[in-house]
Amino acid sequence: MIKSSSASEFFSKTKTRHSTPVIVDSVCYDIPNGTKSSSSTPNSSENIRLLDNVSTVFENGSMSAIMGPSGAGKTTLLDILSCRKTRGVISGTVMFGSQNATKKTFKECAAYVEQFDTLLPMLTVEETLYYWSEMQARTHADAELKKERVREILQHLNLTSCKDVVVGDALNRGISGGQAKRTNIALALVTDPDVLFLDEPTSGLDSQSSVEVVEILRNLANTGVTVVATIHSPTPDAFRYFDTLCMLKNGKMTFTGPIFDETAGGKYSAISYFASIGFKWDTKSNLADFLTTTCASEDLDFEDAFRNSECGKAALTKTKSILEKEMLLPAKPKLAKAERGAFAKIKTLLKYRTIRNYKSVDFVMSRAAGQILFAIVQFTLFLEIGKAEGEAMDQANQLNVASLLYMLNILPSFGASGYMPSIVLERAVFYREVDDGSYPLFSYVAYKFIEEGVLAIPVTLVAQTALYLGCALQGSFAIFWICNYMVLSCGIALAYVCASVAPNMDAANTLLPVYNVIQLLFSGMLIRRADMPSGWEWYSHTLFVRYGWQAQMINHFDNKEPKVFQTKEGKMEGIIEFYGASGTITSNLIAVFGLYWFWIIVAYVCMKNIRHQSR
């Protein structure tokens, strides 16, 4: 169990709080009806109204439950309060104290705990919190202070015993569900928020763990934090920690106010109100269930009854008066401008995530095994094929070497599919971190390319050395390797584009091979560029495989190959001319390098503008 008294001590010694009530005044939320055009005029027939005229106030120091039957609009309301809605039209007012609720003000004073655990599976609980504290720290000095805070949070959220256990996932078990939930709450506490939103913090937990979680929240609320949670069928032991209720049905308010008769004088409590409209709670039954099932029944128009009741009018008056009071308050002092820039965030990402990934056999092998296997198969199949010189460099030999070099350029691009899961599977964490304003997208993209680019150096060195020596290739090894490394890097960037565009792994796994087969067709080996229809030839200019292959061909043959191919006009050509491998090694490498940056920019733009999550 959580040590309640010491936990209270810990929470009470946090920073001086700004009292930050969350005020919700006449909030409506409409989304376009999926079957119609996306016009967004509120309440037009083309829209669906998911929240209708919701007004309530969540006071600082209170612990509020948003409840209601399934589909009542609880998560929708919480998403609006926490500025997480990505579509639809919101009208009305939401304030954090005296400030309008925006993504910016949310970041300054609030935190959100997701219903589903969006944690990095490879980090331990302690590393997760250190990582987060560095991510959220505004200065390096801040980071040190926050580390101290992490140690305290671990202790007081009863996470010390599992601090060295990896978070894990469905396939590789780590911490328990209750510990994961507490770790999620711990993440939110790292920033010491004045307002804490939680989506179903007890779902999936046993009753003991549920009580532990709500007890933590209660201790937090006791220090002045505004705690707002959607909650589904809480046990009586867990529910008693809440003091305020916001009850919804079909997106409309059916009650808001204190839950128990003892709180706030009890005059307008949920128990008294529902008794006054004919629904008396049997004290032996579960109060939360009673309230939810009562509202779910069709015996009464609950929204109308509440709006016209003395209790409903008093709640509305209270909301309006707190709103007016907050509006008159001077604006809060602005937080110091963030000093930890994008590069410091890259460092933190590399420090915690890359080092862990490099220690993971799965991570390394998914990138190395394919390349090394291909290298073994290829150098045993094309053993010493490049050794031929002079007359021995006949037509068959030149064609075989050209084919080998072609495959060396096309395979990294196909093999880049192994790089897609890290984008697709980490998406939920990425969205949470971006929503919490942890880092700019630039930092994430840079970290990803550095992580993959550095690992690709030893992997390609091993595989390409084996190939170069085994196949007795000629020309400079450095150029041979740089070509391969750059083509692989282009492949990784392309894989990131596919992973960003595709909604899931299946789609990504379809998209990348389609593009690569097109590269295979158009890069000039299967059909020579000179033989392509003029309408298609231009396309080969956009393909990095073509330039990588050309550079390696020029590097190997170096115009030493005998002219063994006869043109229609009777002219004799070597293989470079035969395939029209134009340019120099340098110009081809520059083209590959340019295409690498092109695909990085496309990946960045896709990640910025495509979000596979609509709320």
Ligand SMILES: Nc1ncnc2c1ncn2[C@@H]1O[C@H](COP(=O)(O)OP(=O)(O)OP(=O)(O)O)[C@@H](O)[C@H]1O
């Ligand atoms: N994007 C959307 N498009 C259409 N309908 C939506 C959308 N999002 C939510 N809804 C509808 O809005 C209503 C409220 O959904 P919400 O998820 O907020 O309910 P809830 O009270 O949290 O439900 P539950 O307890 O079952 O999680 C539901 O009827 C839901 O079907």
